[in-house]
Amino acid sequence: MGNLVELLSSFVSPSLNSVLIVASVGLLAWYYLEDKVAYWSKRGVPNVPASKCIAQTLTFLAGRKTMNEIFKEQYQLLEGQKYGGTFQGLYPSILVRDPAMIKEWLVKSFSSFHDRAPEPDENVDKLAGNLFQLTGDRWRTVRHKMSPAFSSAKLKIMYETLKDCAEECNAHLEARCASKGETEIDIKDFVSNYTMDVIGACAMGIKCNAVRDPENCEMKKVVKEMFAVGWRSILFQLLEMIHPKLPELLRIVPRQPAVEQFLMTITKNAMEMKTKAGQSTRKDFLQILMNISSSESDVTRDSNEDLSVLEGGVVHEGPIFTENIIAGVVTSFLFAGLEPVSAITTFCLYELVRHPEMQERLFQEIQSARKESCGEIKYEDLKKLRYLDQVVNETFRKYPVASILARNCTENVQISGESVVVEKGVKVFISTYALHRDPTFFPDPDKFDPERFSEENVDKIIPGSYLPFGDGPRFCIAQRLALMDVKTMVITLVSGYTLHTCSKTVDHIEMDPKAFTLNPKGSVWLRLKKRI
Numbered sequence: 251m252g253n254l255v256e257l258l259s260s261f262v263s264p265s266l267n268s269v270l271i272v273a274s275v276g277l278l279a280w281y282y283l284e285d286k287v288a289y290w291s292k293r294g295v296p297n298v299p300a301s302k303c304i305a306q307t308l309t310f311l312a313g314r315k316t317m318n319e320i321f322k323e324q325y326q327l328l329e330g331q332k333y334g335g336t337f338q339g340l341y342p343s344i345l346v347r348d349p350a351m352i353k354e355w356l357v358k359s360f361s362s363f364h365d366r367a368p369e370p371d372e373n374v375d376k377l378a379g380n381l382f383q384l385t386g387d388r389w390r391t392v393r394h395k396m397s398p399a400f401s402s403a404k405l406k407i408m409y410e411t412l413k414d415c416a417e418e419c420n421a422h423l424e425a426r427c428a429s430k431g432e433t434e435i436d437i438k439d440f441v442s443n444y445t446m447d448v449i450g451a452c453a454m455g456i457k458c459n460a461v462r463d464p465e466n467c468e469m470k471k472v473v474k475e476m477f478a479v480g481w482r483s484i485l486f487q488l489l490e491m492i493h494p495k496l497p498e499l500l501r502i503v504p505r506q507p508a509v510e511q512f513l514m515t516i517t518k519n520a521m522e523m524k525t526k527a528g529q530s531t532r533k534d535f536l537q538i539l540m541n542i543s544s545s546e547s548d549v550t551r552d553s554n555e556d557l558s559v560l561e562g563g564v565v566h567e568g569p570i571f572t573e574n575i576i577a578g579v580v581t582s583f584l585f586a587g588l589e590p591v592s593a594i595t596t597f598c599l600y601e602l603v604r605h606p607e608m609q610e611r612l613f614q615e616i617q618s619a620r621k622e623s624c625g626e627i628k629y630e631d632l633k634k635l636r637y638l639d640q641v642v643n644e645t646f647r648k649y650p651v652a653s654i655l656a657r658n659c660t661e662n663v664q665i666s667g668e669s670v671v672v673e674k675g676v677k678v679f680i681s682t683y684a685l686h687r688d689p690t691f692f693p694d695p696d697k698f699d700p701e702r703f704s705e706e707n708v709d710k711i712i713p714g715s716y717l718p719f720g721d722g723p724r725f726c727i728a729q730r731l732a733l734m735d736v737k738t739m740v741i742t743l744v745s746g747y748t749l750h751t752c753s754k755t756v757d758h759i760e761m762d763p764k765a766f767t768l769n770p771k772g773s774v775w776l777r778l779k780k781r782i
């Protein structure tokens with residue numbers, strides 16, 4: 251080969267030589283790119299062209315559009331299709347639109363779509379050993395062992411923690427209302443402090459003091475950093491667009507190393523403190539993980555969760571609850587538990603301000619539950635609050651905070667009734683934001699209407715069209731905790747205060763284009779008036 255190049259070179263001038271080399275490289279690159287971008291067209295699959303997808307991702311990275319809007323645009327471009335091809339950079343992915351197909355892929359065909367992404371390299375990303383990112387049997391084992399942490403018995407204990415945190419919020423608000431009987435407040439920030447206290451206590455058994463002393467809450471700062479879209483996360487995504495494994499090869503993680511360091515250290519310190527303190531009766535997530543790790547777990551199977559699919563596979567043998575896995579799982583709970591819960595609570599309170607009649611109906615419902623329960627809303631009473639359930643469900647419909655579901659195709663699968671084969675490695679996306687705002691499934695989607703979830707109407711919702719917590723064996727492990735968390739805060743505020751607009755309340759909440767979840771942009775101001 252070397253001789254051939256030399257021979258050819260002797261016939262052409264050096265400048266012609268360079269032109270030939272550049273042209274050949276260009277031609278090869280063209281064939282490579284052409285093959286990539288024509289992936290779906292060659293297979294006869296309707297698709298959003300790669301050029302459009304790349305342009306959309308760049309608008310997200312430039313902070314001009316939210317990821318939800320982009321997926322909604324793609325969903326609309328594929329109008330009339332059950333699914334369609336899209337691209338993540340140069341790599342093919344599928345956006346599923348049809349609720350029946352969504353159900354099938356998330357639930358029935360789970361064995362072909364059991365991961366969210368290919369297995370990460372934990373040597374590069376030390377926190378990658380968490381439930382979101384774990385794959386295959388290791389995910390199966392961790393999920394199986396962690397599920398009992400969300401059983402009814404454990405939730406009942408956590409409810410007491412939630413109530414303590416809500417009490418602290420109430421004391422803070424009462425102090426603010428002391429002179430005038432009312433106060434104006436950035437409810438987004440306030441609720442996020444409450445959520446920080448709750449999740450710090452539930453995840454690690456630590457007191458974050460975010461409500462009492464927000465300025466000095468280190469954990470809150472770190473969580474903010476974790477979610478911030480900075481140059482690292484932008485670079486990470488640009489590299490991923492070229493090749494999904496490129497960031498890993500270049501040892502780039504989407505967050506600052508200091509964040510990782512802080513979280514590893516705080517988990518390690520908390521573990522050391524717990525070990526020193528001896529066997530604790532507290533059942534925060536870290537304690538449960540430590541118990542599993544030392545094979546002293548006293549957790550029992552949660553009868554409410556169907557683990558049959560999990561049990562269908564091989565449960566991983568051998569020690570997997572390493573320090574990194576424990577840190578990964580527990581910190582993923584911190585992140586999963588903070589932004590979505592505080593965002594949904596904020597949206598819910600904002601809608602209640604916009605709909606005073608709903609606020610009043612909710613207040614009456616809570617009051618009568620209190621009367622029946624000697625003045626206190628107990629864990630068991632939560633399920634009696636039907637209207638609260640409707641209001642919260644409708645908030646999740648209009649604002650599905652975790653609005654994009656992702657799966658990685660783990661083996662070639664033929665689409666039912668079609669010749670198209672989804673190849674191993676193709677990413678699958680579901681935009682709950684687009685589904686929840688599709689008038690086919692939810693008429694007049696911009697209207698906040700809790701009646702969609704009334705006893706008479708709830709059965710009209712098409713299975714697979716309403717998925718605030720995902721579906722199938724990988725649905726949100728903490729769904730019931732999240733609902734309890736949101737409801738406790740709403741009960742506290744609606745019971746003690748009437749919620750109103752103030753001069754700083756916006757007419758329409760804009761979404762933060764820099765957030766990965768659906769999150770209000772900027773502050774959300776409300777006026778709280780103490781009930782007498």
Ligand code: HEM
Nearest residue numbers: 381583586587590591652718719720721724725726728732
């Ligand atoms: C409003 C609150 C929340 C919402 C809307 C929400 C939503 C979701 C969604 C949509 C998924 C993906 C499901 C799927 O792919 O099918 C998920 C997964 C997950 N969530 Fe949540 N979540 C919330 C709160 C929480 C909390 C409080 C925690 C932890 C304490 C948590 C922990 C997790 C974990 C660990 C997963 C990954 C589960 C797995 O892959 O096995 N989430 N959540």
